[in-house]
Amino acid sequence: MFDRRGLMLILSSPSGAGKTSISRTILQQDPNLKLSISVTTRPKRANEVDGVDYFFKTVAQFEQMRDNGELLEWAEVHGNFYGTPKAAIEKELEAGRDVLFDIDYQGAIQLYEKCPEDIIGVFILPPSIAELKRRLERRADDSEEVIRRRLTTAQQELKQWESYDYIIVNRDLDDSCAAVASILHSARMMPSRQKNLSSFVKGLQGELDTILS
Ligand SMILES: Nc1nc2c(ncn2[C@@H]2O[C@H](COP(=O)(O)OP(=O)(O)O)[C@@H](O)[C@H]2O)c(=O)[nH]1
Numbered sequence: 364m365f366d367r368r369g370l371m372l373i374l375s376s377p378s379g380a381g382k383t384s385i386s387r388t389i390l391q392q393d394p395n396l397k398l399s400i401s402v403t404t405r406p407k408r409a410n411e412v413d414g415v416d417y418f419f420k421t422v423a424q425f426e427q428m429r430d431n432g433e434l435l436e437w438a439e440v441h442g443n444f445y446g447t448p449k450a451a452i453e454k455e456l457e458a459g460r461d462v463l464f465d466i467d468y469q470g471a472i473q474l475y476e477k478c479p480e481d482i483i484g485v486f487i488l489p490p491s492i493a494e495l496k497r498r499l500e501r502r503a504d505d506s507e508e509v510i511r512r513r514l515t516t517a518q519q520e521l522k523q524w525e526s527y528d529y530i531i532v533n534r535d536l537d538d539s540c541a542a543v544a545s546i547l548h549s550a551r552m553m554p555s556r557q558k559n560l561s562s563f564v565k566g567l568q569g570e571l572d573t574i575l576s
């Protein structure tokens with residue numbers, strides 16, 4: 364209803380907990396939500412498309428972007444570099460569109476520091492470690508060694524839940540998607556997110572004055 368600056372919705376989780384699945388569904392359901400497409404040096408998976416899931420880069424290309432100040436945040440995760448290209452994000456936020464970030468806790472901390480007013484952070488937990496392992500194995504894209512590395516990193520990632528605004532245990536995918544959608548829906552209604560609110564209320568007061576005078 365009101366012009367507004369978009370908000371930044373961060374989804375983080377240990378690898379395999381389900382944030383990519385949740386992101387895909389939410390993005391399909393909500394035309395005002397855009398995905399921040401990260402750059403990464405990780406090898407492309409069979410089901411991924413360059414420019415859709417990630418922009419796949421060499422280490423040299425990544426370092427050049429980072430050193431040129433083109434990244435809003437960046438981090439090394441599971442031995443690869445990941446970063447958020449700055450320019451596209453600012454354009455979406457200015458246009459009043461919300462942006463979804465599938466980034467790790469190191470990136471989330473950087474964004475919380477840089478733009479605290481714009482951020483809603485959601486941390487996704489797996490129902491159990493046995494289920495997390497099953498999900499990583501079922502995805503079948505990664506070798507046993509890569510899976511082990513992701514589980515090792517999960518130990519560090521699990522400590523970060525307190526940095527986030529909301530926590531969701533991803534048992535049922537539909538329930539988790541509904542929870543994220545409802546968080547986003549509520550966040551859009553915060554007074555700070557609605558640019559023309561004060562003039563709208565002044566208008567209501569003016570109408571009241573007219574009726575009551
Ligand atoms: N800081 C940061 N982390 C990112 C970015 N893009 C992806 N990640 C995180 O890097 C981790 C690995 O991502 P990915 O290789 O797609 O594996 P997945 O989590 O198993 O699907 C996940 O925790 C992502 O949230 C980014 O631009 N910045």
Ligand SMILES: Nc1ncnc2c1ncn2[C@@H]1O[C@H](COP(=O)(O)OP(=O)(O)O)[C@@H](O)[C@H]1O
Nearest residue numbers: 378379380381382383384498502533534535536
């Ligand atoms: N709630 C859920 N119940 C069962 N399987 C799930 C659920 N959420 C995600 N998955 C499956 O678990 C695997 C890992 O999910 P993914 O979204 O790739 O995780 P992440 O992006 O956090 O690494 C995928 O095969 C996905 O289909």
